[in-house]
Amino acid sequence: MIHLKRLTVITLCLVGCSRLSAQSAGEAQPADTLPRQWNLQTCIDYALQHNITIRRNRINAESTEEDVKTAKAEWLPSLNGSLSQRVVNRPNSNTGTIISGDNITTSQSKTSYNGSYGIDASWTLFNGGSRINTIKQQKLNNRMAQLAVTESENSIQENIIQLYMQILYADEAVKVNRSTLEVSRAEYERAKQLYDAGSLSIADVAQLEAQVSNDNYQVVTSEATLQDYKLQLKQLLELDGMYEMSLDIPQLDNSDVLAPLPQKEDIYHAALALRPEIESGKLNIEAADLDIKVARSGYIPSISLTAGIGSSNANGNDFTFSEQIKQNWNNSLGVTLSIPLFDRRQTKSQVNKAKLQKQTSQLDLLDQQKELYRTIESYWLDAYSAQKQYEAAVQQVNSTQTSYNLVSEQFNLGMKNTVELLTEKNNLLSAQQQLLQAKYMAILNTQLLRFYQGQSVEL
Numbered sequence: 001m002i003h004l005k006r007l008t009v010i011t012l013c014l015v016g017c018s019r020l021s022a023q024s025a026g027e028a029q030p031a032d033t034l035p036r037q038w039n040l041q042t043c044i045d046y047a048l049q050h051n052i053t054i055r056r057n058r059i060n061a062e063s064t065e066e067d068v069k070t071a072k073a074e075w076l077p078s079l080n081g082s083l084s085q086r087v088v089n090r091p092n093s094n095t096g097t098i099i100s101g102d103n104i105t106t107s108q109s110k111t112s113y114n115g116s117y118g119i120d121a122s123w124t125l126f127n128g129g130s131r132i133n134t135i136k137q138q139k140l141n142n143r144m145a146q147l148a149v150t151e152s153e154n155s156i157q158e159n160i161i162q163l164y165m166q167i168l169y170a171d172e173a174v175k176v177n178r179s180t181l182e183v184s185r186a187e188y189e190r191a192k193q194l195y196d197a198g199s200l201s202i203a204d205v206a207q208l209e210a211q212v213s214n215d216n217y218q219v220v221t222s223e224a225t226l227q228d229y230k231l232q233l234k235q236l237l238e239l240d241g242m243y244e245m246s247l248d249i250p251q252l253d254n255s256d257v258l259a260p261l262p263q264k265e266d267i268y269h270a271a272l273a274l275r276p277e278i279e280s281g282k283l284n285i286e287a288a289d290l291d292i293k294v295a296r297s298g299y300i301p302s303i304s305l306t307a308g309i310g311s312s313n314a315n316g317n318d319f320t321f322s323e324q325i326k327q328n329w330n331n332s333l334g335v336t337l338s339i340p341l342f343d344r345r346q347t348k349s350q351v352n353k354a355k356l357q358k359q360t361s362q363l364d365l366l367d368q369q370k371e372l373y374r375t376i377e378s379y380w381l382d383a384y385s386a387q388k389q390y391e392a393a394v395q396q397v398n399s400t401q402t403s404y405n406l407v408s409e410q411f412n413l414g415m416k417n418t419v420e421l422l423t424e425k426n427n428l429l430s431a432q433q434q435l436l437q438a439k440y441m442a443i444l445n446t447q448l449l450r451f452y453q454g455q456s457v458e459l
Helices: 012-025 040-050 052-073 130-196 202-236 264-274 276-299 321-327 346-412 418-452
Strands: 078-089 096-100 103-107 111-126 302-314 330-338
Touching: 040 052, 040 130, 052 130, 130 202, 130 276, 130 346, 130 418, 202 418, 264 346, 264 418, 276 346, 302 321, 346 418
Parallel strands: none
Antiparallel strands: 078 111, 096 103, 111 302, 302 330
């Protein structure tokens, strides 16, 4: 079984979430609309369109756009209409005068009817700049929601890149193990011939037969690993588990492995300008500044304008309904000045909490910047180390291949025993494994560095 250092660490949490999401999605993509063959870019494009987390974040971004519109609407006056009609029964009252609010009526009935009708308007002219800052806050929230979409898109792309590279690695590992098995079978057949000729013991033949079984086991295991990675990719793309996914397996050469690495500082500065989590961190600081301004508006007086029109009617009146409406018609206009005098320290506490939140946001941004640099530095060091290991592994494979070929020829001539043959064969297999590890570690980390620079990944 061939293991690949960091490539084997595959976003298990994300895959697990994808499994649950796929089960709860309740909708499957028609097979005839899916690509006939999947390459890395096809997988990324499909995930960007269908991933549930991304779609959920897009909906949230649309929701924040409505919050912006709501905040802007606070500049408009409010207008309310009211209509009330009441029936009052006084079973124990005598005929006489009935006093109801501002209405004094005389009725011959124990049941009275009255109604009121009006339209009231209010308009806040000034509230310490709270409305302006609230609009700015909602715009920032909308921008951060959009950045959350981009951040989830980046996350899914990075995980697809890692998983796709694992598939390429596993596919080549299968080929190596199959080739090793064929060699072992040829050695076993040759050993039987040497045994028949009396040049080899039955114990040696048994050793080579056991080696064939072991190599066959490695083939089966590596094939199962490859299929498991393909299944993980389908789950990451939220495809039906029964869907047969045909993958395009590119042939990668030395130019892909030994591509020149950019400077870490150049990658970092490019990432600072491009990564959504960094921009979101800066926006959090701006939002904290606005929180402080909104909180401070609690110290400032507010001015509002009110107006209203209305009328009323009641039975038992000497006037008709229309005459009552006309005579009771009224309109009003008023100005309200609200001066905060004592609010039990609530405004001060809100201001202090907003200042503390700004400090937290500043520390969060600093932590995000340091984490970004650590990630880039780790990818760069892994890529650099893997390239050097690859160059050394190429030489090691060449030398062990030559050594194995010589020992194999000598074994066929009866000059080397089984132990010597198997030792050289295992040395060759180990060198091939190291070569594969270095190859795909170098390619993976080089491509991730390109991704963090905002460049397209090319495989």
